[in-house]
Amino acid sequence: MLVKLPKSNKYIIYMKVDYIIVGQGLAGSLIAYELLQRNKKILVYDLPEDNYSSSVAAGLFNPVTGRRFVKTWKADKLFPYLHDFYPEAEKELRSKFFYRLPLYRPFIDLQEQNKIMPDFNTTEDNTFMIPANFKSKALRINEKLGGAHVRAAGFLDIPEFVDSVRKRIQEYGKYFNHQFVEKNLKLNAEAIQYGKFTSEKIIFCNGVRASNSKLFGWLPFRPVKGELIFATISPALEFIYNRNLFVLPFKNEIHKVGSTYDWERIDIVPTEEAKKMLENKLYAILDVNFKTIDHIAGVRPATKDRRPFIGRHPKFKNIGIFNGLGSKGVSLGPYFAGKFIDSLESNTEIEFEANIKRYNSLY
Ligand SMILES: Cc1cc2nc3c(=O)[nH]c(=O)nc-3n(C[C@H](O)[C@H](O)[C@H](O)COP(=O)(O)OP(=O)(O)OC[C@H]3O[C@@H](n4cnc5c(N)ncnc54)[C@H](O)[C@@H]3O)c2cc1C
Known part of the structure; x- marks a missing residue:
């Protein structure tokens, strides 16, 4: 794609992708996998050596928790979904992690x-x-x-799942083991520009680091x-x-x-x-x-009300967040990654309880 720079006769060649993903822990892996399955062009920035959660997690999924043996939030939807999702992903990625x-x-x-x-x-x-x-x-x-x-x-086995998705990204998308610097992100009405890339949308899956960011630091994280x-x-x-x-x-x-x-x-x-x-x-x-x-x-990356932080930025509709998976990333992640990408592709909203819209008044 050729884009003319303002006040200049120079032309720059930008590489165009559909989505930029910032962070490839469990959240970013699920989003990347979902997008690759839909043949989207993606670009991922991640610092695996600086991962705070997915590399440490036990990876347990359990539909019944708490002292009183109660079903976890949305267990009837999340558990049938994950029991289909991960074995399918194992076949697709030719790896064993579930x-x-x-x-x-x-x-x-x-x-x-x-x-x-x-x-x-x-x-x-x-x-x-x-x-x-x-x-x-x-x-x-x-x-x-x-x-x-x-x-x-x-x-x-979260590290195994993340590694398998990383290989898939390297094969079919673009992967950078670089720090993404938020202040270098340029926004205009149609597209997002970062370095030599333009993208339709960007999704932040940067775990606890989102709490220090300008774009999403206003959300009530409770790490x-x-x-x-x-x-x-x-x-x-x-x-x-x-x-x-x-x-x-x-x-x-x-x-x-x-x-x-x-x-x-x-x-x-x-x-x-x-x-x-x-x-x-x-x-x-x-x-x-x-x-x-x-x-x-x-x-x-936990939140004040123990519900995920998913959705579009209140001001910049092509910037999204997929975060706040707390202590239940393995079970919440697959269902909500699918729902979120559906909503971005069809310009609809995901359910309010998981949507960052519930906190728009804090922005
Ligand atoms: C001790 C412990 C036990 C756990 N046990 C379980 C369990 O049994 N079951 C369960 O479901 N969950 C468990 N969890 C929670 C689980 O780890 C999380 O829900 C999930 O892994 C969060 O994934 P994430 O991708 O949101 O965050 P992260 O794993 O933190 O990933 C964020 C990624 O973004 C990258 N990043 C951030 N900023 C930038 C930037 N500017 N540029 C480039 N890259 C960037 C980071 O390097 C990192 O790789 C546990 C967590 C802990 C700490």
């Missing part, structure tokens, strides 16, 4: 057992659970009380630091344990154990305090020895 695993939540006491048991399969809220009594050689579970077997759970440990446990668990902490059998006898929530210290420094706390909790439920082999920390 693992279905039973998840077990033991009852904590008789009172809880009495409260939950009669409701199983009788209320709509329990469609994802069945009463269960999992036996494990490694876990000290109170067999008499039993617990709930949560269906439709498992984990995504939360999280730490987890890697521990070898022998024999390995055959299911994910989830009560007070999760123990996820990852590879061979390596388990991910986590995680912590800290809203005060927002950095990526692993602390001795968090490590000890996780080890103590693990020690309390295990009947065998374990060995901590690694310990990592990251920051979740």
Whole structure:
């Protein structure tokens, strides 16, 4: 495309793409994948070595959370969607990153057992659970009380998924391992210009860094630091344990154990305090020895109302954001990435609860 520069006789050749994506963690990968599937020309800027969340996350997906065994927000839509999406993506990207695993939540006491048991399969809220009594050689579970077997759970190997999408972008789009500098973005009525590129639209998937940006820093982000440990446990668990902490059998006898929530210290420094706390909790439920082999920390791009930040900028309609996936990126991401691209392509809006429109008054 040839564009004449103002006050000059010079012509510059700009390369035209359909979308620029800033950030390729889990959010940017889902957006990039969705766009490539629709044959869009994309350009991605990312700093994988500076990733704060996707490279650290356990990748767990679980439709039932909280102390009261309730379904997570939109579980009836999100979980059938993700169970189709990731296996399809595995085939398309010729890679393995999606693992279905039973998840077990033991009852904590008789009172809880009495409260939950009669409701199983009788209320709509329990469609994802069945009463269960999992036996494990490694876990000290109170067999008499039993617990709930949560269906439709498992984990995504996020780094593997992100790497597979990156290869696809390098093959069919453009990928730059460069920092995107917001102040160098030029906007006019029809297009966006950045360096030697013009684009119809740009989507920011820059995780916690969005909170410091001029374009989207006005949104009420509430980043939360999280730490987890890697521990070898022998024999390995055959299911994910989830009560007070999760123990996820990852590879061979390596388990991910986590995680912590800290809203005060927002950095990526692993602390001795968090490590000890996780080890103590693990020690309390295990009947065998374990060995901590690694310990990592990251920051979740969470929001004040715990709902994603998706939508168009209030002033610049060709600038979008796909962010705020918080601690549930694996389950929220696929459904909303599809909905968001649908809305951008058809000039419609995504639902209000996830749409940044709900905060337009803050802009
Ligand atoms: C300890 C921990 C445990 C977790 N466990 C789970 C879990 O079990 N299940 C689950 O669903 N979620 C979990 N999460 C949350 C999950 O990690 C997030 O929901 C998700 O990964 C967020 O992805 P993102 O792409 O929005 O952000 P990020 O992963 O932070 O990616 C943002 C990317 O943008 C890039 N970027 C930013 N600014 C620029 C720029 N100017 N130029 C170029 N690149 C830029 C960064 O380098 C980065 O690569 C966990 C998080 C933590 C910290």
